[in-house]
Structures are given as C-alpha cells and as structure tokens.
Amino acid sequence: MTENEQSINEFTYVYGFRSRKYYKLFITENGICGAVIAGTIPDAIMADIMLPRNPAGFFLEPVYNKKILKRHDREDELTPTLIDNLDFLKIDKKNFFWAKEDIQEVRIQTKMHNFTWPAQNSGTITFVLPKKKKKTFIMYPVQDVEHLTENLKKISSNVNVI
DSSP: OOTTGGGGGGSEEEEEEETTEEEEEEEOSSEEEEEEEESSOOSHHHHHHHSOSSHHHHHHHHHHHHHHHHHHHHHHHOOHHHHHTTGGGGTOTTOEEEEGGGOOEEEEEOSOOGGGTTSOOOOEEEEEEGGGEEEEEEEOSOOOHHHHHHHHTTTOSOEEEO
8 A cells, every 4th residue: 555545535544453343543633533444354355365165155255245345335434524523433333533642652563463364464553542451453455554653653652663
C-alpha cells in the first residue's frame, strides 16, 4: 500500500484484524477511530485461503463474494465528516474512539503474524490504554509501516517499532 493510498480523505489509516473482525483504524488529530468493516474474510485473497477446497467451498463462494462487496460498501460509508464528528460510532457497537490522551504507548511489531498465512501482512500494532489494557491488531494487507509510525508520533510520543 502506498503512502497516498494510506492517507486518502484527510486521515492516515491502517487495516487490522482483531477478535474475528476486520477494522479500519483512522489516525486523527484527536486520537484513534476504529470502525468494523468486515468479518474474517475481507477480500478475495483471504476468501481463497479460508474456503474449503471441496464442493462446499464452491457453494459458499457467492456468499463470500457478497460479503466482500458489503465490506466495500461499509468502507465507503466512512466519510471524513462522519469520522470527525464521531458519528461512525452509531453504525456498529464494536466501533470505537480512543482519545490521544488515553493512548499511553503504541507498539508496532513488523514480523509477519501467522494468522493470515499464506497471505502477507505487516505484523501487529498494539495500543496500550489506561489500566494496562492492550488492544492488538494484525495489520493486513501489507502496509507502509514507516508512514504509519510517522503519523502515530503526532498523537503519541511513545511509539515503538520492534
């Protein structure tokens, strides 16, 4: 993913898996906004990996193609105005906003995580929040970690790349 693709619509963003959901995380000047855009199969590459290689997989393919199209529709709903006003929180109960004051540390581990194997990913990103809560996302697909780190440093002084 190029720098321009990762910064469309005013905000830098990163995609990530967490708890069997696929999120789009926006880095805003006030903090991190996370919006659920799909389940465990966000694109055709993951569908190909996850679908069984038998007749059942053949019959499930149209279902997953419909889910992939729905993911793109959900992503298109996330306009900069919706993110700025935090109205995106009303779309799904799993959507969230973390104020930059609440983000104590951001850890980016660039070693590929095996969850998406054989598809490539950029490792994990972990946000440390108050009361030592840690929220980890597997960054999929491959993303520009340098650009991401640069923008995360604008909201948190404690960004570590491992």
